Amino acid sequence: xxxxxxxxxxxxxxxxxxxxxxxxxxxxxxxxxxVWTLLTKPMIAKLGVGLAELQVTFSLLIILQTFxxxxxxxxxxxxxxxxxxSIGTLMAGFSxxxxxxVNSLASLYLVYGCLGGLGTGIVYIGVVGxxxxxxxxxxxxxxxxxxxxxxxxxxxxxxxxxxxxxTYGLEQTMTVFGLIFAAVGFLxxxxxxxxxxxxxxxxxxxxxxxxxxxxxxxEMLRQPLFWLMFMMMTMMSTSGLMVTSQMAIFxxxxxxxxxxxxxxxxxxxxxxxxRFTNGLTxxxxxxxxxxxxxxxxxxxxxxxxxxxxxxxxxxxxxxLLFVLLSGVVFFGWGEIFSLFPSTLTDTFGSENASANxxxxxxxxxxxxxxxxxxxxxxxxxxxxxxxxxxxxxTFDFITAGLALWVLKPWRARxxxxxxxxxxxxxxxxxxx
Numbered sequence: 001x002x003x004x005x006x007x008x009x010x011x012x013x014x015x016x017x018x019x020x021x022x023x024x025x026x027x028x029x030x031x032x033x034x035v036w037t038l039l040t041k042p043m044i045a046k047l048g049v050g051l052a053e054l055q056v057t058f059s060l061l062i063i064l065q066t067f068x069x070x071x072x073x074x075x076x077x078x079x080x081x082x083x084x085x086s087i088g089t090l091m092a093g094f095s096x097x098x099x100x101x102v103n104s105l106a107s108l109y110l111v112y113g114c115l116g117g118l119g120t121g122i123v124y125i126g127v128v129g130x131x132x133x134x135x136x137x138x139x140x141x142x143x144x145x146x147x148x149x150x151x152x153x154x155x156x157x158x159x160x161x162x163x164x165x166x167t168y169g170l171e172q173t174m175t176v177f178g179l180i181f182a183a184v185g186f187l188x189x190x191x192x193x194x195x196x197x198x199x200x201x202x203x204x205x206x207x208x209x210x211x212x213x214x215x216x217x218x219e220m221l222r223q224p225l226f227w228l229m230f231m232m233m234t235m236m237s238t239s240g241l242m243v244t245s246q247m248a249i250f251x252x253x254x255x256x257x258x259x260x261x262x263x264x265x266x267x268x269x270x271x272x273x274x275r276f277t278n279g280l281t282x283x284x285x286x287x288x289x290x291x292x293x294x295x296x297x298x299x300x301x302x303x304x305x306x307x308x309x310x311x312x313x314x315x316x317x318x319x320l321l322f323v324l325l326s327g328v329v330f331f332g333w334g335e336i337f338s339l340f341p342s343t344l345t346d347t348f349g350s351e352n353a354s355a356n357x358x359x360x361x362x363x364x365x366x367x368x369x370x371x372x373x374x375x376x377x378x379x380x381x382x383x384x385x386x387x388x389x390x391x392x393x394t395f396d397f398i399t400a401g402l403a404l405w406v407l408k409p410w411r412a413r414x415x416x417x418x419x420x421x422x423x424x425x426x427x428x429x430x431x432x
Contacts (some may be wrong), residue, residue, distance in 0.1 A: 015134040015195070019142060021188045022127040023149040025085055028185030029092045029120045030153030031177070032061060032112070034275070035161055042170040049105050057105075057113045059368075064117025066365030069125045070217065072118070073358030076126040081354075085126045085189040091119025093182025100174035123185065124150060125361065129354025132345045134195050137290065139345055140297075144286030144338030151334055152279030213418050214349035220356050225347065225414050228407060230363050232399050233340045236302065237367020239395035240333035242375040242388055243309065247271070247326070250316075250385045259319035266319045273327040278334035286338035294343040295411070298403035301339070305332025306396030313389045332396075347411055 036058050043054055076084045095116030102108050127146050135142035157177065164173040220226050243250075251257045251267050259266040281301075289297035308328040315321040344360050345353045375388045 018134050018192065018195075019131055019145060021192055022131050022146045024188035025089060025123050025127050025185050025192075026146050026149030027153030027156070028089055028181045028188065029123045030150045031157045031161070031181060032092060032095065032116045032120060033058075033065075034151075034154035035158055036061070038158070038162055038165060039170070039174070042165060043108070046170060047103070047105055047108065053105060054108075057108050060109055060113025061117040061120070062368045063365055064114055065121035065124065066362055066368070068118060069121050069358035069361040070355060071358070072122045073125040073129060073355035074217070076122065076129060076354040077352055081126050081130045081192045081194065082189060085123050085130075085192055086186055088119045088122030088126065089185025089189055090182050091115055092123065093119075093178050093180075093185060095119060096174045096178025096181065100171045100178065125354050125358050128341050129357055130192060130194070132342065132353050133350045136350065138287075139342035139350075140286030140289040140294070140338050141283055142286070143341045144282035144284070144335065147334075147337040148279040148282040151282060151337070152275060155275060155279075212349055212415070214351035215356065216352055217355045217359060220348045220352075221359065223348075223414075225410055226344075226360075228402070228410065229340060229344060229347075230360060232402055232407065233336060233360060234363040234366050234370075235395040235399045236333070236336045237364045238370045238374075239305070239367075239392040239399075240329075240336075241367050241371025242392045243329065244274070244333070245372040246375050246379070246385075246388070249379075250388075251322070253385065254316040254322065256316075256319055256322050259322075261319050261323050266323055270323045270326040273323065274330040277327045277331040281331045281334040282338045285335035286342060289339055289342065293408075294339060294346065295403045295408035297335075298339055298343075298407075299400045301332050301335050302396050302400035302403065305329055306393045306400065308332055309389055309393045309396065313385070316385075343407075343411075347414065 040051065040054060043049075044051060047054070072084075072088075095112050098115070099108055099112040102111055128143050131142040131146050132139045161173060161177060164176070168176075215223075247270070248257070248267060251270075256266050261269055285297055285301050308325055308331075312322070312325040312329060315325065340360060341353075341357045344357055348356055378387045378391070379385060
């Protein structure tokens with residue numbers, strides 16, 4: 001009796017340790033993206049370049065992080081999470097250390113954009129894939145928790161970095177914090193490991209999940225169901241980024257940028273609340289989806305964002321409502337980073353979770369490309385924000401409808417088909 005129960009206790013303890021370590025790794029790589037805005041003015045002064053040219057660095061960071069994620073995920077699956085995530089955290093941290101001493105824009109592109117983007121992508125994809133293997137019954141919660149570390153991690157570094165920039169300057173700040181990021185991420189990644197099948201207790205509730213076919217990426221990409229998920233995540237990414245990436249600009253147009261709410265400037269207060277709700281929503285909606293279904297939760301969350309955006313536009317001249325509704329918008333958007341990876345892994349198996357999610361994560365890169373420039377182009381042509389908000393709201397409600405009335409029944413048929421002995425993953429005739 002003792003020999004059976006001890007592995008189960010160890011496994012139960014280990015999965016929470018793995019979740020905590022993954023959370024620390026994600027926190028360590030969050031600042032290159034979320035604190036970039038603090039570095040722009042010092043970088044412009046040091047390199048003598050314009051803002052548009054400098055912002056290419058940030059675009060490279062996002063593009064390298066997302067578009068190379070299938071390759072990065074494949075490396076994690078092949079060489080293991082400990083080695084690859086260790087390398088990724090060092091790449092992300094040292095991208096700051098090296099970038100602190102560059103003297104040309106091309107060097108900044110190469111170091112901060114490319115090296116940092118590849119490093120953060122390896123860690124992000126690797127950690128999400130790993131925790132979903134440790135939590136077969138709570139994938140939404142697990143993916144959401146580590147994704148929250150990425151979304152909220154910069155809360156702990158924003159003010160210290162801001163103070164350090166004013167006190168010690170750009171080079172010393174980036175060097176010191178880059179070393180801290182690298183050390184924290186590297187140390188946390190040293191105890192990451194895959195779960196052992198013999199140590200993972202399989203309950204009756206787990207049995208259907210464990211028995212499903214484990215799809216390789218090539219097999220998954222031949223399934224139309226995957227491309228429905230890809231389209232849905234692309235629309236949600238584009239919707240959120242169309243509005244959130246332009247927030248400072250339309251806040252000024254709405255007369256909010258100089259307003260004061262609760263004794264604080266409205267825009268910074270809104271951004272602080274947004275960062276918190278953007279992180280909170282990921283484990284929360286993941287937890288809800290584990291219990292009440294992925295698609296049902298998607299419908300509620302996506303429709304919530306659509307309603308919040310509608311009210312946001314209608315109440316755009318009220319500073320208090322602007323601040324509060326901005327938090328609701330982010331609350332309805334950030335959960336895509338827990339709902340989609342958990343749904344994907346539920347459907348196509350956990351064995352190749354990192355590599356498979358890497359392909360789906362490309363949709364975030366597409367959303368980043370379409371969301372910002374497309375919204376700006378619409379605004380330039382119409383000179384108001386109604387079309388931008390209208391497109392974002394439309395995407396929200398369309399995706400909510402697809403989740404409940406298309407994805408849910410289609411995925412149910414797909415999951416049943418996998419239980420059939422004659423099922424072949426290259427065939428889609430059984431999905432009609």
